[in-house]
Amino acid sequence: AQSVTQLGSHVSVSEGALVLLRCNYSSSVPPYLFWYVQYPNQGLQLLLKYTSAATLVKGINGFEAEFKKSETSFHLTKPSAHMSDAAEYFCAVSNNDMRFGAGTRLTVKP
């Protein structure tokens, strides 16, 4: 069965600092991987997706993620955090149903 594990339930950075949210996957087949963002009392918004094309994937709002098969990782990064990035971030792996990690809450300090 496919699954993802997000390391760190809460990450806090200063505005302008690097954002790094960690995700490791487990899959017996080449995975399709995703990052979603969720703001309070809202649904999930797709940030980016990996579907076996380029290993470095660029998404919306300046986020990107790199697929590393050797490390079974798909970490999310952003060079410079903005206050508006504060939200819950979910890594997910998909076959037909989508399996989500437990989420990482990102706090951005002024």
Added chain:
Amino acid sequence: DTGVSQDPRHKITKRGQNVTFRCDPISEHNRLYWYRQTLGQGPEFLTYFQNEAQLEKSRLLSDRFSAERPKGSFSTLEIQRTEQGDSAMYLCASSRAGAYEQYFGPGTRLTVT
């Protein structure tokens, strides 16, 4: 593309009552998914449809839960004899067949008192 919509956005009900939620997917999407999300957790898969056919159901979907998509467009999720443990956000998502990314609606927050 108007996005996935869900109705109602919030529902408060007493334990033992039945509730029904509606989801309208993106119009050209033939796959529709239901998830449940409890506080501090990621969404958990409940079931999905391709057109009107329900293709997969999670073990989380007890016999008190039923989902339908009668004409392959909108879907309903019904919970019978609600329990306090059913309190959660119920999320709907849709996708095109063959496309693995899913697009989510705003969710229906259920509170069972």
